[in-house]
Each structure stands twice: as C-alpha cells, then as structure tokens.
Amino acid sequence: MRARRRRRPALLLGATALFVGLIATIASSQTPSPSTAPSASGSAPAAVGEVAFDHTIHAGKYGIACLDCHAYADKAASAGIPSGRKCMGCHKFVAKESPAIQKLAARFAEGESLKWQRVFYLPDYIYFSHRMHVRADVACSECHGDVASMKTVTQDRPFTMGRCLSCHEQRNATRDCVGCHK
C-alpha cells in the first residue's frame, strides 16, 4: 500500500516531464529564439570546416603560438579566427601544392576567407573576455585542451558554470553572477 502511494506521484511527474519535453520541442522548433543556450556538457562531435586544418602541424610540429593566429585573444573579448591574409602570409610560400592550400588561395583571390567549423560555444547570455583570461595567465589549454595534439579539434572538457566557478574560486576572480551573465 505504502509503495503504491509512493509510486503514483513519481509516474505522474515522469509523464509530465515527458509531456513538457515534447511541448518544449514543438515550441522551440516553431519560435526560434536567438538566446537559447547550446549544450555545454562537452565532447562535441568532431567536425571539419572547409579544409581539414590540422593543429598538430601548426601548433604541434612547428610550434606556432596560439596568439600568432588567434591574434585578438590578448587584446579583445573575442580571440579571433585567422583571416585569409594571415593564412596566406605563410602559405604564399609554404605547401603551395597542397589542394587545401590551393583552395585557400583561390578563396583569398576572390577576397574571401575560408569558413571555419565552430567547435567551442558559450551561451549567448554569457559574457566572456579572452583578453582578461590571457592577462590572468590562464593557459589556453586550460579550457581548450591540448589543441597542439589534436588533428581535429574537439571540445574535450565541459564548458559548464561549475568549471568556470571552480577556477574563479581558486584564483579569487569574480563570483558575481553578472560578472559573466549578461
């Protein structure tokens, strides 16, 4: 008797959650909202952009510093993705015969850059400044992982609030909600 009484609300709750989930799916597919958060739980699927850019060659084998290409990371909130001009700075001379580089050169000649697959996301309602983290000597790899050893970059650790906060606590950085929530 007692067991049955306990199970009923559980079943009801579960069914409600399923129903709400379904409704949420329908509602969200009907009204696109720019402020909805993506999943921050990590291990995003590997994906490749227009060319298969290999960090193990650039950052690994040749040891090019992160800031050489992600040039705004110490200056602005956004780290930046290398422009066509930046790529061509080297590839005018290096690996000219590779099909990927030829594609890059062709796009650049048209006045365009390559499209890059986005790997790391933060929700739209989060303010994050690369330059303040670089200034605080947070290594790029603390959040982005050992990119130099990744042939295709994946997000190998979660971008969750808990992770942000644990580091902020250790370093005595702001723990104010609106320090990051915008």
Added chain:
Amino acid sequence: MTTSRRGFLGAAAGALGANLIVGCSERLPRYLVPSARPSDDVMPGVTRLYRTVCRGCAAACGATARVRDGRAISLEGNPEHPLSGGALCPQGQASIEGLYAPERIGTPRAGSGEISWEQAEQALADGLRKARDAGKLIVLLSRPERGSMGNLMRSWLTALGQKPSQVVTFDPVAAPWVGEGTRRAFGTEATPVNDLGAARFVLSIGHDFVDEGSPVEHARGLADLKAAGGRFVYVGPRLSLTAAAADEWLSVAPGTEAVLVLGLARAVLDLAGPAVNALPPSVLGALRGRLAAYDAASVAARTGLAAEAVQSLAEGFVQARPSVCMGPGRAVAGDNAATLVEAVGVLNAVAGNLGRTVRFLPRSQEPWAAPSMDLAELTRRAAAGEVGALLVHQANPLGFGMAFGALVRAMERVPFVAAFTNYLDETARKAHLVLADHHFLEAWSDDAPRAGVTGIQQPVMIPVLPTRAAADQLLGAARALGATTGLPSGTFAEVVRAAFDEKSLEHGGRFAPVEPEPVALGEGALAAVGALSLDGPADGLPLVVAPTLRHPNGLVPQGALLQEIPDPLTRISWSGWAELHPATAARLGVRTGDIVALDAAPGHAELPAHVTPRMREGMVAVPIGYAAPLLEDRGPALGFATRVQVRATGRKAPLISTREDRSQHGRPIAREVSRSSPKLPVLPPNPSMVPPVDHPVHRWGLAIDLDRCNGCGACVAACYVENNNAIVGALEVSRGRDMSWLHIQSFIEVTDDGTRASFLPVGCQHCSNAPCEQVCPAYATYHTREGLNAMVYARCVGTRYCENNCPYSARAFNFFDHPRDARARLGLNPDVTVRERGITEKCTLCIQRIRAGEEQAKFEGRALRDGDIVPACVGTCPSRAMAFGDLKDPASEISRWAADGRAYHLLEELNTQPGVVYLARRRDKAST
C-alpha cells in the same frame, strides 16, 4: 517490467533534455567566417566610435556612432559639437532604427515594381532628358541641405542648363516668420540665435524650444539657466514640455500674444534703461508713437492678464540682465507671426539683449545659401505646366495632404517625378521613379546648421541594403546627359572628403565661433503694427499645433520606437489625440477617450480626446503629426493658426496609455523645494531589522536632477536602443505590457499657483534593501557587491513575485517573444542578451558598460576614474540632468550631487535604501 521512481524520473529528464537539445542545435551558427583582409585597427567585438551628424531632423546635431563588427548599434552625441554638446534627443536616439527598419527599401522602383539600378539610372536620365529637350524646368525639392549637397545641387542644375536657384527647400517645421520679422525690425538677413545659458530671464512667446527646432542645445541652455538661478516664463495656450519647465506659465487670449509683447516693450521703454537711452532719438520717437496704444491697462484688457502681472513681467525682464525673449513658436504662430517677431526683436533691443543673448549670425556665403525658388513659386510654375522634372530628395510633401495641397495638385502636372527616399512613403508611391537612398549613417555629406558650425556626416558602416547615394545618382544622370561642366568627375563622397582634413573628421566637423553682425533697430521697426488684426474667424475653437519631439519633421515617424515611447505629458503612445480643457470638454460633452470630430476649412480629422487642465479653455491642441489634415495650405511651413469645429462623435477609442495616474495623491514623490530655501528637511534614518549591506569597493548609483530634467524622454529612447528592449506594439502597450526599463512618470496637478507638470524618470532604484530580492524564489535577482540590483535571466522562472513587490513598478515581464527579422537583428547590441518570453527584466544601470569600464581600467592597470562609465541614459541626456558614478567615492560627481540639500530617495519611508538619488526641483513656491 518494473520501473523504479528514480529510474523513471531519470529517463523522463533525459528525454526532456534530448528534446531540448534537438530543439536548440539547429539554431547555432555552425561556421566562423573571418574577414579576408581585416583592417588593422578593427577588432572583432570591439566598439569603435565614429563622429558624424544626426539627420533625424533639420537641427543636424553632432553625433557619435557606436559601431560593432561593422554595424552601427547606437548613436550618442558629439561632445565637441556646439549644438549637441554630447547629447541627443529622442529622435536622434531613434534614428538608428531607420537603418534596419523592415519597411526600408533597398532597390529602386518604377510603377509598381522593383527595377534594377541600371534601369533606374536609365529612367532618371531619360526623364531629365525629356524635360530638358522640351525646354521645361528641372527642379529639386529637398530637405534643408546646408553644405556640399546644397552646393552640388546648384552646380548640377547649372550643368544641366537650368538656373541654380531651382533648388526648393521643403521644411514643414521651419519658422519662416522669423526671417520676415527680423528683416522688418532690423533690416538684416542675418539669423538671430538665442543664447539661453547666458540669460538670467527667459520669456518664451509660445516657443516650444525644447520640443522642436534645436532641442538638445536649448534643453542644455535652459537647464543651465535654471541652475544659475535664472527665471523662465512661458506664455502660450498649452502647458507644453517647454512650458512645464518654466517657473511660470501664463496664457493670454488667443491671438493676443503680440499685444502682450508690445505692451512689455512699451513698459520697458517707460522704464528707460541704458539700452533705451542709447537708441537714436528718431528710432525712440517712432517706437514711442507706435507703442503708445499698448499701455498696461489696455494690454491687460485685451490679453486677459492682470495689469500688475504685465508690469511685473516687464520689470523682471529689464532687471535680470541679460534677459531674452524668444518666439513666437508654432503654437501661437498666426497671421501676426512676423509682426510678433518684430515685437520680440524690439523688446530684446530695448531691454539691451542684442549682442548678449540675441546674436545675429551672418548668412553663409556658400552657394547653397543663395536665394532660391520658394515653395509658392514651384507650386505656381508646376501648376502652369512649366516644370518638366521634379526630383524630390528626402522629403515627403504628399504625407501632409491638404496642408501642402496646392503643391500636391501641382505635382500631378509634372510629367516626371523622382523620389530619393529610404521608405515607400506617400510621395514615393506617387512618384514615377523611386531611388532608394542611403541612410545618413551610410553616406558622406555635411551640414552647417548655423554659421561657424559645420558637421561632417561620415558613413559609419557599409550600406545594409543595395542602396545608392542620391548625389551620385544626380552626377551619373548628368554624365549620361553629357552635362558635366563644373561637376566633380568622381563621387560625391570624394567631394566631401576633399573638403575636410583628417583632423576635422576626427572632431566631427569644423567649429569656430563666428563674430556676430552688429545689428540695431531701424526706424521702420513696427511700422505695420497699426494693421495688426487680432480677430480671426469667429466660429470654432482656435487650433494649437503642438510641436513634439516625437514628430520631429511634422509627421508621425516611420519607426516604431518613437510611437511606442509614450508622450511624456499625456502618457499616450501609438495614437494621436486632441487636447481639451475640462471646461471646454464638458461644454462639448466629451470625456477622455471619446472620439471627437475636428472640422476645419481644409479638412477633417477624428481623434480621441485627452481632457487636461494643461490647455487653455476654449481651444484645442493637436500634436503636429496629426494636425496636417486640418491645416490650410498657407505656405512653406505648418502651424499658422486656424479654427476648427469640434464635436463629439459618440464613439470611443480607449487611449493607449500606461501609468496614467497623474496625481501624487499628496505624497512627496516628485519633490520640490522653494527657491528661497532650496533644502529638503533631513529625515532621521529608518530603523532596520536587517544589517546594512556592505559594498566593499564601489556602490554604483544614479542621480537625477529634477530641476534640470524637462521630461523629454531621450533617456528612455537611449535605454531601448542600448538594451535591446522589445517594442511590443499598441495592443500590448494598452495592456500595460510595455518593456521599457525607464519611464517618465509625469504628474499634472492643479495647485493654487495654477497647473503644473512634474517629471520623474523612474527605473530600477537599485535598492540595498530591495523588496524584489527578498521574494525571488530562484535567486534570479540579487544585490551585487557593487550595489547593483542584478538580474540573472538564466535563473528567472517568471514567477513575477519581484514585479509585484517592487514599489517603483520598475520591472517588466516578457509575456511574449518579440521576434525581429534578420535585418533588425543586425542592430542589436551584442553586449546585452535578448530576453525571451517568460522572464522579468529591468534597468541594469547598463551593466555591460560598467563591466567594460572596469575591465578596461583593469586591463590598463589603473584605478577606475569617475566618468569612465556612462550609462546610455546619462550619456544622451540633453539637459545633463543625470549623473552616474560611485557613491562611495566622495570626490565623484554623483557624491557631490547626493550631498546636495535637494537630494532625496524615492519613497524613502519604505526603507528600500535606493542607489538612485533625486534632486528636488526648485519652484517659486514648493508644493511637496
């Protein structure tokens, strides 16, 4: 199979999560696309500032555009510009809307459909060629263009074998009577400019100078005058925004404003100050003769004022040196307007104000300022079939209907009409060819609103749409016709660029004080005063055309923002109205919200009535944007007084209005102090059961000086733009669901001293002991260590308890998502989240700017300075009535304001301990 409770819940939650993830993932931007050749000084996500000029109205204030990732996201004033002084009015703030407006057109059109630019250019050249070959006139009808564009239009006409004077200025909110009256009184073509800030006594004759004209400059001047202890008296039929700022509002019998000013001039003559004695005897004699009839007693009898009031007004005017009389404004501009300008000029002259608060600036010697065809001549010649092509540039005469009826009818006889425009407005819809023009933030130009002030209009971004600059279209057409003599070979942008060096580009223009012209009264001043007619047609109520910042060009604006933000005096949005005095309304059997029919000789209008003691009895006022159907076609501008028959229709249209209660119910909300003792009583601190809140480093606060504030609402508009506030539309506003974070609370109260209006900009008070924080079940709103009442949208579950518990009504709940189209999204401020349905929001004191200021100081390794952080409302305030800063820093500006004897907190008795400080307004006699 048995399922445990825990297991089932887990599975259900998993299903919910999966559903949500599926729902979300499609919306993410999948690719990052960097610029191929980024400019060295542009960084993604970093705001850049460009100086330019606001072309929202003809005032042409200097502006600063904030540009992020290649798109303008907001406008601010240019602190170096003499007119804007770093501020912008509501229209200036809202003009950014036009860039991304869904109604904006990007392609040329002919007939009913879109055409290509090649076809459009061909059509323009063909139209002009036909007119030229037929030996007919080619005329340009343009908004005021006082600079390179005006010059170009003239040389373009010359190149086409036309007279350069065939540039007709269309400015429905000009005051053409000023030039005429000035010529008569002083025999000069110079432009009188008033310096309010330098005056100690301002008398406005129905001149609503903070509602129209150059409102930013005048709002600042007026606030400075009041702060320095000066006095402001307004004479007019309606307590307008300008009149509400006055120390005294007088109204005289309709049409007798001239009698009052002449009476004042005579009284000043009789007081025989130094300026009177310095007049040449012949002028003095002539004036005495012409003013003889205007003794205090007869002036009092005709105007309805007391004789003593006239005399004391005259004495106050002479004793305060310098003083200034301004006017007449649109609200009182009747047939006597030019005579009234003469009378005002004489009054200023005999009171010794010439050269001090009234300066006469020389007319420009540039080609654009040369005499040109006027609207009447264009109308006559077009009606006679002499005009073969009419190019309408950024003007919409058809929008005014009968008010420019003769011109509209004459335009039908013009075989080729082309319109350079941003919208498919009434004129464009009738034009044979529509050429989609750039927004002013996308094009090069310049504008010199007065001598010594030339602002550069610099494009701040690549055009949003495939529009083309009007000037380049003109040049292209001239080339197609082989008429290039005297025209630049390149683009108009190159012409403008060549006219300014890098330094003036950086400052936003060339600003150099100009020596005013020495001007003196002529013997002919007031020669025609005998012919002054004071009796209009006897039937009907005199119509007051009420200028408003919401209709800066005489029409209801295209954008939604200015319509959504309520008029500060009536709190009405999304609609027009007819203002009536309660006694007049009672006689007509009309109550607020009843639709009244207004009939005038030219036309008919139906508007909901707004019954208010702010009106003089026996008159009716209509905001200018809704007045056009009632106005006679009387020449180059709107506003010549007319009479209308008003009757009730028996129908009702509930006015769309929020926070309608206009009474303070005896509570000290919008507080006042008397001029003689400008101090509020010091209250004992409230006892509290909770320990005081600790703010270890900063305590951010906002101070608002109600003596400077004139209620214009520029702060509200700036807040909408900066914070991506949703515009919800008429229906939702009528349900009280507007999403404004800041509202102008206005109180209209009748006291022993007459009707007075008080304004109070109210947003979140950032309480240390905040009622909202205590009831939030989700910890979505909390107090930061820097004194902000913060809101974490991601935590909000929408209980609305906070909204319910806020004694200031500062919070707004999102009942719906208000989707923006792709173009409108370009104008969003990326630093501020777009809130979604189901959550509560409110003023953050521009947390994004605080964060940016703090971060910048930290990045530069220095302490934060007072003034590093400027919230949008503070930055745009034309009267400099707001200050933001650290209340813990005793040297900060806000701490100085907060230490003033006039400082108080709103609803202090509730012990909410707000971070927003108000400074009580000074009045002759304080009521609260």
